[in-house]
Every structure is written in C-alpha cells, then in structure tokens.
Amino acid sequence: MDIQLIINDITKPKQGNRPNFDEAHVIYAMDIIYKEQPIGRPTLIRKLGLGEATVKTLLKRLKESNIIKVDKVGGAELTELGKELLSEWNSKISIEKTELKSISWNSMMIIAKNEADLLNKIKVTQLRDMIIKAGANAALIAIIKSNEIELPPKTSEFSIPGLIEEIKKHCEKCENNDLIVFITPDDIHLAYKVGLILFENRVNS
Known part of the structure; x- marks a missing residue:
C-alpha cells in the first residue's frame, strides 16, 4: 500500500x-x-x-x-x-538534528536516499522555494556525486571555509547519490514536512 x-x-x-x-x-x-x-x-x-x-x-x-x-x-x-x-518511509527519508557551526545554524538534516537526481526534475532554487514555503527560514541543499559533497548550483554562495567538511562529518551515514537538506529552524515537525516534499517528488521509488 x-x-x-x-x-x-x-x-x-x-x-x-x-x-x-x-x-x-x-x-x-x-x-x-x-x-x-x-x-x-x-x-x-x-x-x-x-x-x-x-x-x-x-x-x-x-x-x-x-x-x-x-x-x-x-x-x-x-x-x-x-x-x-x-x-x-524510512527506506527513503532520514531526519536528525544537526549543528552547522561554520554558518551558525542549529538545523534539521533531512536525507533523501538515492535522490540526488531529483535536482534534474526540480531546480535547486525551486526546491528551496518549496521548502521555504513549507515554513523554513532558510535551506541549504547538498548532494553526493562521485562520493563528493556538492552544493548546487555551483556558485560562491556557500563557499564558506569548513562547510563542506562539516557536512561530510554529519553525513557519515550518507551514500553516493543522496540528497541532503539542512533547514532552520531546528523544528522536527517542519523537518517531516520537508521530508514529505522530497518523498512526494522522488524520482527513484
């Protein structure tokens, strides 16, 4: 079902x-x-x-x-x-509380497993807008490609020293082709709302 x-x-x-x-x-x-x-x-x-x-x-x-x-x-x-x-649900979505010290965020981390290709279906700016509309103050979207953390679109927006390494540390359980979303505030109900957005739009069932 x-x-x-x-x-x-x-x-x-x-x-x-x-x-x-x-x-x-x-x-x-x-x-x-x-x-x-x-x-x-x-x-x-x-x-x-x-x-x-x-x-x-x-x-x-x-x-x-x-x-x-x-x-x-x-x-x-x-x-x-x-x-x-x-x-x-748990086979696709993982949620946990996370602190990103490099950007001073107390956030929730939502991992959509094997869903990095979702950004081929929805632009990263559109996905961020959907997350903000759901109630987030801010969202940081990352993917793992070729076992490396990427922050699309590849601009200098988040070229903050240590951020990639910090995300990598929090993503020890992440795997290649995962989509990771960090949101503020660190509200668990909001994290589930964002998880539902990712789940409903997933490209790999």
Missing part, C-alpha cells in the same frame, strides 16, 4: 471538518509510536505538541486505517501494516 494515499486519507476533512494535524504529524506520530511502543496518549501529546482532542482524533484515524492497535492499559503500537508503511 502507498503511504502517501493512506496519510492523505487520514488527514482529509470529514463531515466538513479538517483535523488540526497534517500529513507530517501523521508520519511523525507513526515514528514516535514505533520507537516507544507501547506509548500512551499523554506522551504522544507532549512529543507532538498537539492538543489532547487533536491527538485523540489522530489516534482514532490511525486505528481506523489499521496503522495502529490500541491497548487501553499499555497504549498504542504499530500494526504490521503500520510497520510496513513506516519502513517504506
């Missing part, structure tokens, strides 16, 4: 009311549940930064879509379907 179709269904308006969570909250919630299962609603409310009624609706819709099962005592756990869908 396609994770995009399912999360779109979970977030669609019902009875004319759009939920107070978005697609990024759905993926983030699934990730939290998987890492901490079984997890209770209070913990999920705190981690997601959403209200109790909103999280209750989110859990209800996840359960209706067979993404989670809920034990009244233990809390929520991913079903086998939920694990499969999250695995699909």
Whole structure:
C-alpha cells in the first residue's frame, strides 16, 4: 500500500471538518509510536505538541486505517501494516538534528536516499522555494556525486571555509547519490514536512 494515499486519507476533512494535524504529524506520530511502543496518549501529546482532542482524533484515524492497535492499559503500537508503511518511509527519508557551526545554524538534516537526481526534475532554487514555503527560514541543499559533497548550483554562495567538511562529518551515514537538506529552524515537525516534499517528488521509488 502507498503511504502517501493512506496519510492523505487520514488527514482529509470529514463531515466538513479538517483535523488540526497534517500529513507530517501523521508520519511523525507513526515514528514516535514505533520507537516507544507501547506509548500512551499523554506522551504522544507532549512529543507532538498537539492538543489532547487533536491527538485523540489522530489516534482514532490511525486505528481506523489499521496503522495502529490500541491497548487501553499499555497504549498504542504499530500494526504490521503500520510497520510496513513506516519502513517504506524510512527506506527513503532520514531526519536528525544537526549543528552547522561554520554558518551558525542549529538545523534539521533531512536525507533523501538515492535522490540526488531529483535536482534534474526540480531546480535547486525551486526546491528551496518549496521548502521555504513549507515554513523554513532558510535551506541549504547538498548532494553526493562521485562520493563528493556538492552544493548546487555551483556558485560562491556557500563557499564558506569548513562547510563542506562539516557536512561530510554529519553525513557519515550518507551514500553516493543522496540528497541532503539542512533547514532552520531546528523544528522536527517542519523537518517531516520537508521530508514529505522530497518523498512526494522522488524520482527513484
């Protein structure tokens, strides 16, 4: 099953009311549940930064879509379907908090695995605009080609001493042909929104 179709269904308006969570909250919630299962609603409310009624609706819709099962005592756990869908996401997108000291950024790093060729489909300036529109204050886009870090377009914009080496240090888990995006502020929900942009536009399924 396609994770995009399912999360779109979970977030669609019902009875004319759009939920107070978005697609990024759905993926983030699934990730939290998987890492901490079984997890209770209070913990999920705190981690997601959403209200109790909103999280209750989110859990209800996840359960209706067979993404989670809920034990009244233990809390929520991913079903086998939920694990499969999250695995699909994690096979393409990786997110972690990162500090780029050379440009004084406390940022989130989003890696789209094997997606450097996405920049042949979308210009780097267009991708940056999409990320800013999603809520980022700034974005730095890098790719790995021939096992070297590149910052397209190849201009002097980011010719800052030590930046490439710093990115390389943070990208120890990166592989050739990966696309890496650094964003500020270091907001985890925003990082999932950017991850969704990359996931939805991927060229290598």
